[in-house]
Amino acid sequence: MIDVKILRNDPARVKANCELRGDTNVDIDQLYADDQAYLILVQEVDELRQKRNELSKLCKEHPEARDQVKELKVTLASKETELNELKAKVDEGLAWLPNFLAPDVPLGKDDADNSEFKLWGEVPTFDFEPRDHQELGEVLDIIDTKRGAKVAQSGFYYWKGKGAMLAQALFFWTQQQLVNKDYTLFMTPCAAKEKTLFGTGYLPFFADQTYSLEGEDLSLIGTAEQTLVGYHGDEILPADELPYKYTAFTPCFRTEAGSYGKASRGIHRVHQFHKVEQIIFCKPEESPKWHQHCQDNAEELFQKLNLPYRVVNVCVGDMGAPGYKKFDVEGWFAGFGGYRELTSNTDLTDFQSRRLGIRYKNEEGKTQFVHTVSSTAVTDRAICAILENNQQADGSVIVPEVLQPLCGFDKIEPK
């Protein structure tokens, strides 16, 4: 959510931002007008209330004033109703406004327009036709999508045997790495209520992506970002403790409505995946720094795993409404023969904190919204990249060195 005062003082700026985003369904002129009407009505209502309160105090000594108050209350009631309706309308509009954009966000409409600005590692070469992770998963008997579909639904899958071991090792290792960098590790609920999803910006923008539980005010989380950021909702954080650096490993549930046929081979796009997330709560002026910090962490992980990658500055059209600035790390997938998204790292500025009421007291003692940064550390996709890049002619896969001690093996062989 953006500050309504920006809309009041500079509606043109809000309008320009929405046009740039191109994905808003809010009529800014109407919203501005509604808000102006709201301001007038607030004053009117406040004055009526004042009058009512004053008269009411007289009633003890002058019972005849009671009739006047009763009369006043009728007018007041209808104005209050009008006020509430207007407020709800304005709030609805505000809820749909996207965040502002960093000045260096590239223009463009989809991921093809993201701008690459960093390349790391050497793309592996093979003297055989490399297989993709789907095929390797079958050959090695470590990914079972068939039974995932039988037991749950198409889009769910099992990690099995050494694959499951490798996955657990990767996730645990990643958490260790972050804890060593002073992150606080969490295990969070895997469900959250609407308020939390709204507050983190997943509602209303990604409503069709969430699994909600029937008959409950609960949805399965799409990411630990929801539960980790929501953790501090309605709190005033002690300034001298910032930044808070949090991490958690959770499953992530997404309906992926409307994405069928979109690069769907293998387990690249699924209903349930697993992720280690980094979340930062910081002072507003420091969010660029912590955004970069999260970026460095993610890249360091891939370097240690020896996964070639590139980093792109995500363009306007490929960035969600809550984002201010976003970098994606795209890893090399030898079987796929190209770079595919591994992680996303977003500076959300005060978009979430304003919705959730997460503040701190600044140097002048003024309460102010913190900034949040939300950044993937690793997901299952990293395992897929490992499989594709580390494969041998016989189909076996070499486990990255850093994970070998945790796995207890250095190679996964065909069964």
Place this chain on the structure above:
RNA sequence: GGAGAGGUGCCGGAGUGGUCGAACGGGCUCGCCUGGAAAGCGAGUGUGCACGAAAGUGUACCAAGGGUUCAAAUCCCUUCCUCUCCGCCA
């Protein structure tokens, strides 16, 4: 799932119809005191919104929503949540 208790400010905890945004205590901030600190003393200390250059004024908020009343933290109804005990259980 069964039985009971309760939800008030940063925390503890009063308050059962007007003088309550809220006693009292703790904490915290500032000042005095001190060589320094502790103790002690004094003052201050909620949030949103509107108006205002500011000081400030008004308004709303005592879990949420509704009702009674001229007037509600206080009475009534509904919902939610938390805690304790019992049962079941990873």
